[in-house]
Amino acid sequence: MSVATEPAGPAAGLATLALRLLALDPAGSVLVLRAPPGPGRDQALRFLGAVLDARPQRRCPVGIDEDRLLGGLDLTASLSAGRPMVARGLLAECDGGVLVVPGAERLGGRLAALLAAALDGGEVTVERDGVSRVSPAAIGLVLLDEGIDEAPPDCLLDRAAFLIDPASLASAGALPEVSLGSLRSARAQLASVRTSAAVREALCATALAFGIASLRAPLLALRAARGIAALDRRRETTLADAEQAAMLVLAHRATRLPEQPAEASPELPTPSAGEAEQTGSEEALTAGEATTRVLEAARAALPPDLLAALTAAAARRASAAAGRDGSARPSVRGRRVGSLPGRPGEGRRLDLPGSLRAAALWQTLRRRQAARDGAKVRDGLIVRPGDLRVLRCEQPRRTTTIFVVDASGSAALNRMAEAKGAVETLLSECYRRRDRVALIGFRGEGAELLLPPTGALARARRCLAALPGGGGTPIAAGLDAAGALACRLRSRGDTPLIVLLTDGRANVARDGTRDRGRAQADAEASASVLRGAGIAALLIDISPRPQSLAQRLCAAMGGRFAALPQGGQAVGAAVRAAVAA
Amino acid sequence: MTALEAVAGRDSRSAARRRAYPFSAIVGQDEMRLALLLACVDPGIGGVLVLGDRGTGKSTAVRALAGLLPAMAVVVGCRFNCEPGGDPAECPDCALRGHHDVGHAGVPVVDLPLGATEDRVVGALDLERALSHGEKRFEPGLLARAHRGFLYIDEINLLEDHLVDLLLDVAASGESVVEREGLSVRHPARFVLVGSGNPEEGDLRPQLLDRFGLAVEVSTPAELDQRVEVLRRRDAFDTERDGFLDAWAGEEDALTRRIVAGRAALRGVTMPAAMLEQSARLCLSLGTDGLRGELSLLRAARALAAFDGDAVVGEAHLRRVALPALRHRLRRNPLDEAGASPRVERAVAELLGA
Numbered sequence: 001m002s003v004a005t006e007p008a009g010p011a012a013g014l015a016t017l018a019l020r021l022l023a024l025d026p027a028g029s030v031l032v033l034r035a036p037p038g039p040g041r042d043q044a045l046r047f048l049g050a051v052l053d054a055r056p057q058r059r060c061p062v063g064i065d066e067d068r069l070l071g072g073l074d075l076t077a078s079l080s081a082g083r084p085m086v087a088r089g090l091l092a093e094c095d096g097g098v099l100v101v102p103g104a105e106r107l108g109g110r111l112a113a114l115l116a117a118a119l120d121g122g123e124v125t126v127e128r129d130g131v132s133r134v135s136p137a138a139i140g141l142v143l144l145d146e147g148i149d150e151a152p153p154d155c156l157l158d159r160a161a162f163l164i165d166p167a168s169l170a171s172a173g174a175l176p177e178v179s180l181g182s183l184r185s186a187r188a189q190l191a192s193v194r195t196s197a198a199v200r201e202a203l204c205a206t207a208l209a210f211g212i213a214s215l216r217a218p219l220l221a222l223r224a225a226r227g228i229a230a231l232d233r234r235r236e237t238t239l240a241d242a243e244q245a246a247m248l249v250l251a252h253r254a255t256r257l258p259e260q261p262a263e264a265s266p267e268l269p270t271p272s273a274g275e276a277e278q279t280g281s282e283e284a285l286t287a288g289e290a291t292t293r294v295l296e297a298a299r300a301a302l303p304p305d306l307l308a309a310l311t312a313a314a315a316r317r318a319s320a321a322a323g324r325d326g327s328a329r330p331s332v333r334g335r336r337v338g339s340l341p342g343r344p345g346e347g348r349r350l351d352l353p354g355s356l357r358a359a360a361l362w363q364t365l366r367r368r369q370a371a372r373d374g375a376k377v378r379d380g381l382i383v384r385p386g387d388l389r390v391l392r393c394e395q396p397r398r399t400t401t402i403f404v405v406d407a408s409g410s411a412a413l414n415r416m417a418e419a420k421g422a423v424e425t426l427l428s429e430c431y432r433r434r435d436r437v438a439l440i441g442f443r444g445e446g447a448e449l450l451l452p453p454t455g456a457l458a459r460a461r462r463c464l465a466a467l468p469g470g471g472g473t474p475i476a477a478g479l480d481a482a483g484a485l486a487c488r489l490r491s492r493g494d495t496p497l498i499v500l501l502t503d504g505r506a507n508v509a510r511d512g513t514r515d516r517g518r519a520q521a522d523a524e525a526s527a528s529v530l531r532g533a534g535i536a537a538l539l540i541d542i543s544p545r546p547q548s549l550a551q552r553l554c555a556a557m558g559g560r561f562a563a564l565p566q567g568g569q570a571v572g573a574a575v576r577a578a579v580a581a
Numbered sequence: 582m583t584a585l586e587a588v589a590g591r592d593s594r595s596a597a598r599r600r601a602y603p604f605s606a607i608v609g610q611d612e613m614r615l616a617l618l619l620a621c622v623d624p625g626i627g628g629v630l631v632l633g634d635r636g637t638g639k640s641t642a643v644r645a646l647a648g649l650l651p652a653m654a655v656v657v658g659c660r661f662n663c664e665p666g667g668d669p670a671e672c673p674d675c676a677l678r679g680h681h682d683v684g685h686a687g688v689p690v691v692d693l694p695l696g697a698t699e700d701r702v703v704g705a706l707d708l709e710r711a712l713s714h715g716e717k718r719f720e721p722g723l724l725a726r727a728h729r730g731f732l733y734i735d736e737i738n739l740l741e742d743h744l745v746d747l748l749l750d751v752a753a754s755g756e757s758v759v760e761r762e763g764l765s766v767r768h769p770a771r772f773v774l775v776g777s778g779n780p781e782e783g784d785l786r787p788q789l790l791d792r793f794g795l796a797v798e799v800s801t802p803a804e805l806d807q808r809v810e811v812l813r814r815r816d817a818f819d820t821e822r823d824g825f826l827d828a829w830a831g832e833e834d835a836l837t838r839r840i841v842a843g844r845a846a847l848r849g850v851t852m853p854a855a856m857l858e859q860s861a862r863l864c865l866s867l868g869t870d871g872l873r874g875e876l877s878l879l880r881a882a883r884a885l886a887a888f889d890g891d892a893v894v895g896e897a898h899l900r901r902v903a904l905p906a907l908r909h910r911l912r913r914n915p916l917d918e919a920g921a922s923p924r925v926e927r928a929v930a931e932l933l934g935a
Contacts, residue, residue, distance in 0.1 A: 066696045084709050117695065127694055127701035154635070155635065197809075197813070205805055214801060215637065215638075219816075361712065364711065364714075369715070
């Protein structure tokens with residue numbers, strides 16, 4: 001992540017501008033700091049702290065629970081005060097300032113949704129444990145994303161205005177001094193900054209040209225343009241502001257390179273005559289010319305290796321979505337995710353602290369009532385059946401079926417279409433059981449994770465339908481990829497199941513060379529690794545007639561064997577058996 | 582911890598009632614707007630599910646409903662939003678008092694936040710009274726607050742299963758029953774359930790899907806001028822709120838009047854036998870499960886006719902509501918989600934003509 005070769009100046013300038021904009025108007029604003037821990041990141045946070053000007057900047061502990069984030073009833077204080085006392089949550093404590101979220105790429109879906117709700121509403125709504133209140137929580141977020149294997153949740157990325165790589169700050173040396181006084185007056189002026197139709201159209205068109213679907217992107221860019229104007233003590237946004245805003249907000253979201261810049265202009269609607277919002281010298285510019293300028297500015301801010309970065313980002317995002325899904329629902333391992341009213345038994349375990357907590361609140365009431373009813377009141381806690389709480393982690397572990405599909409030339413010749421049909425039968429089976437699925441395809445030189453684990457089975461189907469065929473048969477690569485994924489899933493508490501669809505005729509060795517003998521040996525070696533790891537597997541032979549190669553491979557995997565001619569129903573039964581085993 | 586406050590302390594809920602983005606100023610998203618308006622005309626339509634891309638104004642539209650609906654008559658002092666002249670035995674507050682004053686209140690659009698716990702959803706003993714006075718008093722929950730209005734759940738696919746089950750149960754029965762600490766409370770809770778979510782986060786449970794009367798899909802507009810218009814209005818709303826709201830007040834009023842007129846006309850709308858037959862045929866050809874599809878379709882068509890000021894339900898009405906009423910009920914290959922809408926469209930074109 002070194003930027004030694006890049007000029008530190010402009011990048012650092014943009015990064016500090018983003019931080020100043022965040023500090024100028026934090027409410028609802030998100031900035032992603034994409035870098036591993038290091039001096040650049042620290043420098044960025046220090047700079048933010050300085051420009052935040054005594055507004056709160058709090059760090060969200062990794063794995064924070066909902067009680068602490070949202071706030072809620074404080075039991076001890078309530079009991080000693082004799083009336084309900086509420087502890088403010090972290091979100092409310094950050095009101096007016098910024099919450100720094102480390103490990104944002106591992107943030108759970110629910111936590112992310114709670115943060116998103118606070119960003120959108122500027123307040124936090126608590127409806128928990130007898131407490132009902134709305135507290136102001138106009139916060140901004142800094143997501144610390146180490147940028148390695150996963151990405152922060154989509155719902156937060158969609159709201160993210162800025163993404164900066166703070167490495168540029170570290171190499172830029174000392175950060176610029178910012179006058180807090182001028183920042184304050186900029187803040188006061190922000191609300192009165194007006195935007196022009198040309199700026200709005202240019203930002204919208206630029207976002208479209210970069211293939212940015214979300215409407216939040218141009219909205220955030222417009223907001224940034226207003227902020228830039230305010231920092232500059234102006235009441236109108238100019239095209240230069242829009243250029244900078246596009247560099248800051250739109251460039252990092254690009255999903256494709258714009259086509260010929262000249263082509264973008266004729267499509268643009270010219271601003272209607274009624275709109276007399278155009279300003280100053282820019283009145284002369286047509287909407288098309290304005291767009292071209294903004295587009296070119298944003299293009300200059302694109303990372304040089306955009307396409308490679310795009311592919312990587314897509315993969316990161318996809319696997320991130322998969323990783324988060326697991327935490328979205330209370331199904332994870334033994335970890336306690338909350339408590340529910342209910343009696344213990346039938347696999348449900350008593351939540352003792354939760355039950356005591358529930359009982360404690362009602363002691364005054366119960367004593368009085370007992371006294372009134374003339375019952376003898378003993379010392380100690382009066383517990384009623386309704387107080388009992390059970391731990392919420394009762395859901396069974398989830399199965400993820402990893403389809404490993406042979407898309408090689410020989411398989412294509414044989415029965416690719418039927419193989420796809422078999423997978424669809426299996427998918428229906430998975431849907432019924434609420435399983436998740438992943439899809440790995442192998443052909444030519446290697447294997448590819450086509451679909452990371454997901455609960456959206458319709459995507460799996462689309463993905464499979466689009467699976468290309470042809471080339472060699474690198475079975476070993478396919479099995480290795482499946483094994484790695486299976487181990488990852490297992491470490492998260494999922495139960496992986498590998499379904500391999502192949503004719504068993506490996507002809508590409510692990511190192512990519514075409515050698516039938518070595519390929520076969522490699523495939524069997526990979527298969528036995530799976531067996532050693534104890535991963536349940538099923539091999540579906542898609543060759544025209546069952547043959548020894550596939551059966552040998554299957555035996556090495558320690559899996560079950562099914563041949564396609566038996567038809568979909570038999571395949572479904574085989575999967576059920578494999579899962580049960 | 583210094584941040585302790587008594588519950589009765591500061592609460593910004595009143596401040597949160599700042600005026601929302603006007604419903605009529607939403608750009609595009611015709612299907613979603615129509616579905617929500619139909620639910621305003623006939624709250625018995627069975628709830629609206631909005632699925633689609635991020636940043637398409639799902640939440641904005643739902644929250645805008647509060648500003649659109651005419652104030653409703655309520656019993657003063659009733660915590661359950663009871664309608665004056667209703668059966669007082671239905672409601673614990675009204676039953677206590679003989680004489681009912683009539684007041685007016687805005688139609689509630691209640692947010693069910695993701696972190697909500699069950700006791701706050703259904704209501705429970707008033708903690709304050711129990712702790713300080715040792716007194717037993719029922720504190721109504723969100724379901725009571727939403728009575729006669731809307732209950733909105735954003736990210737419905739992230740809500741815990743037991744809460745979803747509970748909501749579905751109440752939405753179907755129209756009343757909420759609480760048994761706690763020897764307190765037995767039963768109160769009306771009739772609300773329009775509006776859920777929104779992003780299908781990419783995972784599928785919704787099939788039984789949940791089926792409970793919604795209408796399901797609409799939203800997507801980001803692809804045309805530049807529409808996008809520019811969204812940006813322009815949002816920017817105007819953010820920076821010149823008062824002026825923007827004033828500018829849209831006329832449209833909002835007109836829409837409100839249409840809803841009021843539609844409600845009044847609803848009972849008088851005739852449903853010809855031919856339409857019953859057409860809708861049965863449509864559902865048969867699509868193979869929808871059970872009768873819920875037909876009932877939703879007819880109900881939505883009737884609401885649309887009333888909203889449009891038509892006295893008789895015609896094929897045009899059926900055509901316009903067929904997609905939202907049926908797309909989520911196809912006895913489908915569960916994986917063929919993407920193909921549900923085209924299938925309905927095709928069947929509609931075949932049976933009702935284009």
